[in-house]
Amino acid sequence: MAFVSGISFGNQRGAGCSSVCSRSTFLTGAVPATSRRRASPPSSVSHLRMQQTTTATTSHEFITCPGATGTHADCRIAKDRSKVLAQKGIDRPVIIGVAADSGCGKSTFLRRVTDIFGTKVSKSHTPQGDFMTVICLDDFHTHDRQGRKIAKVTALSPDANNFELMYQQVNALREGKAIMKPIYNHETGLIDPPELIEPNHVIVIEGLHPIYDDRVREILDYSIYLDVADEVKLSWKVQRDMSERGHSYDAILASIQSRIPDFKAYVDPQKEKANVVMNILPTQLVADDKDNKYLRVQLIQEEGIEGINNVFLYDEGSTIDWVPCGRKLTCPFPGIKFHYGPDTYAGKDVSMLEVDGNFAKLDELIYVESHLNNTGTKFYGEITQSLLRNPTAPGSNNGTGLFQVLLALKMREVYERVSGKIVAL
Numbered sequence: 045m046a047f048v049s050g051i052s053f054g055n056q057r058g059a060g061c062s063s064v065c066s067r068s069t070f071l072t073g074a075v076p077a078t079s080r081r082r083a084s085p086p087s088s089v090s091h092l093r094m095q096q097t098t099t100a101t102t103s104h105e106f107i108t109c110p111g112a113t114g115t116h117a118d119c120r121i122a123k124d125r126s127k128v129l130a131q132k133g134i135d136r137p138v139i140i141g142v143a144a145d146s147g148c149g150k151s152t153f154l155r156r157v158t159d160i161f162g163t164k165v166s167k168s169h170t171p172q173g174d175f176m177t178v179i180c181l182d183d184f185h186t187h188d189r190q191g192r193k194i195a196k197v198t199a200l201s202p203d204a205n206n207f208e209l210m211y212q213q214v215n216a217l218r219e220g221k222a223i224m225k226p227i228y229n230h231e232t233g234l235i236d237p238p239e240l241i242e243p244n245h246v247i248v249i250e251g252l253h254p255i256y257d258d259r260v261r262e263i264l265d266y267s268i269y270l271d272v273a274d275e276v277k278l279s280w281k282v283q284r285d286m287s288e289r290g291h292s293y294d295a296i297l298a299s300i301q302s303r304i305p306d307f308k309a310y311v312d313p314q315k316e317k318a319n320v321v322m323n324i325l326p327t328q329l330v331a332d333d334k335d336n337k338y339l340r341v342q343l344i345q346e347e348g349i350e351g352i353n354n355v356f357l358y359d360e361g362s363t364i365d366w367v368p369c370g371r372k373l374t375c376p377f378p379g380i381k382f383h384y385g386p387d388t389y390a391g392k393d394v395s396m397l398e399v400d401g402n403f404a405k406l407d408e409l410i411y412v413e414s415h416l417n418n419t420g421t422k423f424y425g426e427i428t429q430s431l432l433r434n435p436t437a438p439g440s441n442n443g444t445g446l447f448q449v450l451l452a453l454k455m456r457e458v459y460e461r462v463s464g465k466i467v468a469l
Contacts (some may be wrong), residue, residue, distance in 0.1 A: 083413070104240075111211075112209060115226075133465075138247070142268045143270070144250070144252075144271075146303075147277060147284055149270060149439065159433060161459075176245065179249045182251055184210045189233025190280065227239055227326070245465075246455075255267050255314040267320075272323075273324060276339065324444060339443065341443030344387075346392055351461040358384070364385065365382070381399075383398040384396065409431060411412055425459045
C-alpha cells in the first residue's frame with residue numbers, strides 16, 4: 045500500500061515511463077473493488093521543518109516504458125511529476141542504495157535508519173511513510189520461484205532481474221514521478237500485480253543489486269554495501285531461517301552453497317563501487333570462536349566524496365589502536381579494541397574504522413562516542429541514545445549496531461545536503 049497525504053491506495057493496473065506508448069489515467073484513491081487490498085494504517089508524520097502535508101486527491105496519466113514487458117507488462121511510470129511533491133514540500137527525492145546478500149542485517153539496519161530520521165514506515169510489502177519509502181529490489185525479479193527452477197537460474201543472476209525496468213522506475217521516482225512497481229511475493233513465490241508508489245523525501249532501494257547497474261548507481265545520492273564474512277553469514281542465516289521460516293539446517297546450507305557462484309560473480313563486486321562498506325568479520329581477540337559470539341566490524345569509508353565528512357577516531361588521518369577498557373568502559377573477556385587509520389580498498393583511498401569485541405553496557409558507549417568525530421550527530425549522546433532505544437536488536441552489543449547508527453547518521457547528512465532541509469528532532 046502507498047500512503048500519501050493520509051489516503052491509502054491499493055494496487056492499480058495502468059500504463060508508465062519516459063517513452064510514450066499507450067496511456068491510462070487513474071484517480072488515486074478511486075480503485076476498482078476487484079483490485080483493492082486491505083490498507084495498513086498510515087505512518088506517523090515525520091518531524092521535519094518543512095511544509096505540512098495536505099489531504100488531496102491526485103490523478104496520474106501513466107505511460108509505458110522500456111522494461112515493461114513479459115511478467116512486468118503492467119508496470120508503468122507517470123507522465124508528469126506528482127502533486128505529492130508540492131503537498132510534501134519535496135524538490136527532488138533523495139535516493140540511497142543499500143546492497144547486501146540475504147540474511148546480512150538489512151532489516152535491522154533500516155529500523156535504525158527510520159529511528160535516526162525520527163519517522164515511521166508501514167508494515168506493508170513496500171514500507172512507506174510520510175517521509176521515507178523502502179523499495180526491495182527483489183520486486184524486479186523476472187521469474188517467480190518455480191520459473192527460476194525451470195530456467196535454472198538463481199535470484200542473484202542478472203538473467204533473473206529486470207534491470208531496464210529498475211533503472212526506468214528508480215529514475216522516474218528521482219524525477220518526482222509516481223510508478224506502478226512490480227511485486228515479488230516472498231510468501232507465495234509468485235509475481236503479484238503492480239502497486240502504486242509515489243515519490244517521497246527519501247527513497248531507499250535495498251537488495252541484491254542496487255549498485256550493479258551503472259545507470260542506477262549513477263543516480264544514487266549515496267551507496268552502502270553491507271558485507272558479512274561467509275562463516276558469520278551462515279550462523280546468522282541458520283538462526284533466522286530455522287526460527288522464523290522453519291527451514292532445516294541442511295536446506296539452509298544447500299541454499300547458501302547454491303548461491304555462492306552467483307554471489308561472488310554479481311553481488312559481491314558491488315562493494316568496490318559503494319561509497320561506504322560495513323564489513324562484519326570473525327573476531328581476532330579469540331583464537332577459535334566457532335559460534336561467532338564475538339565480531340570484528342569495519343567501517344570502510346571512501347575518501348573524497350563531496351559533502352561527506354568521514355567519521356574518525358581522535359585525530360583525522362592518524363593511525364590509532366585504542367583499547368579503552370578501564371574505569372570508563374566495562375570490558376569482560378575478551379575485551380574490546382578499536383582501530384582507525386587511512387587505508388586502501390578496491391584501489392580507492394579510504395578511512396578505516398574498526399571495532400573488535402563486545403560492549404558490556406550500552407550506556408557506557410557515551411565514552412566511546414565522545415572520542416568519535418564527524419559523526420553527524422545533532423547533540424551529545426545521540427548515538428548512545430539510539431542504541432539504547434533498541435537494546436535487543438541484533439548487533440547492539442558490538443560494532444555492528446554502532447556502525448549501523450553511524451551509517452544512518454550519514455544518510456541523514458546526505459538528505460540534508462541534497463534537499464537543503466533540516467531534519468528536526
